Amino acid sequence: MLKILKYSIYDLLRSRWSYVYFIFYLALGFVLLFLNNDMNKAVITLMNIIIVLTPLIGTIFGVMYYYNSKEFTELLLAQPIKRSKIFMGQYLGISLSLTLSLVLGLGIPFLLYGLFRSAAIFDFSLLILVGSFLNFIFVALAYNIALSTENKIKGFGYAILIWLFLAVIYDGLFMISLMTFNEYPLDKFSLVATMFNPIDLSRILILLKLDISALLGYTGAVFKDFFGTTKGAFLSFLVLCLWVILPLLRIKMKLRKKDF
């Protein structure tokens, strides 16, 4: 598996898109820091961007890589390697190279700006950690979609749709349900509903760390009570891990029966 991983990273690091992505984060980091002139504010703005953008790029990259390397994957399948190792290697390759772009692209400007001398270092690390999780989650989702869909265009469509659903539509439905049932106690419900969407979960995790939960009112207090504790933080990271593991298990299952 490590051999496949090495070569997919190698292949991806040479592709123009990895650099475009890296340079985008680099530019974003510099621009935000010099416009805001305040690391904390920059982190908040970054959060809003990362939480929507990393899933989008992750899904698109994942689907694109799968379809583009299809014939090559077939060549690998004829080699003496176990099936699941080929795909796990590719999956890790994409996720790691995207994470590398994210970490380096944002890390460099923040380091230059004096991250280690600032109090924002924990918030920033959390942001990067959550961003990396989102990469791993959405590349896994993308691989699931691509493995189940022969048709490239359909695959892209579903991938975008799942991103749109989790990034936008889910929140809309969430809001509507809150409005409809606002006579009932909804704190438990909203807590659980947050867990079912990795994007929401990441957002809440960061928001609460940034100490602006007061803005969120009563539910915010409930959330703070939950996520603020070690147990809550632990549980939410566990859920994020599950969001990586479950799609990966489905990939493995799918591979057992898939024809190439």
Add this chain to the structure above:
Amino acid sequence: MIEIKNLHKKFGKLIVLDGLDLTINPEGSEGGIFAILGPNGSGKTTLIKCLLGMVIPNKGEISIDGTSVLKKWEYRNNLNYLPQIANFPPNLTVIELLKMVKNLRPKASNEQELIDLFSLYPFLKKKLGNLSGGTKQKVNLVLTFMFDSELIILDEPTTGLDPIALIHLKELIQQEKAKGKTILITTHIMSFVDEMADEIVFLLDGKIYFKGSVAQLKEQTNQSNLEHAIANLMTKQHA
């Protein structure tokens, strides 16, 4: 020896292989070149992919040298496969690809000879994305023939090759045969079959419709020309 028993495969409602039985190289016989022929969609590629473990059959058994190969992968170390379309990662160079495949198969390889044979030296440091179709096919051939394996499977090997490369390919195949290897080839170029094949396996509607030498086929269909003999087989069935 390859033994395929009662192989079934369908894609959705489409039945591609329908209880196919095939034995290639029964115990004791020495290698040889087997041409797998059949009209488009007769299941040639599916059969090969089942053998490679890329397509998983619904029913049936495949064994090589007496051991079942279904759901296994180690046996592929003794098998070389040339895929139909050579589409490699565009960002890798030829030499990197060769190194990578060598790295994946811990086995002696003789790529230098093959690179010489197909005059690929000027292309070694070029990216695969920038190569022409024929050159890619040559790289594909190097990847296939550089390992010493008992079984060689070639899916449309002649695609895009120039006459010189084609001659080299034929020599290569004959050399491998002389070493006692089993070579399976699918192609639509009948002159190639006529020249190379020891035996023809003709697939139709997911079954073996004919298996025998070129001479036997010509005799059975009363044709002196292989192309016509094959055409005769196809039309007879459909008439």
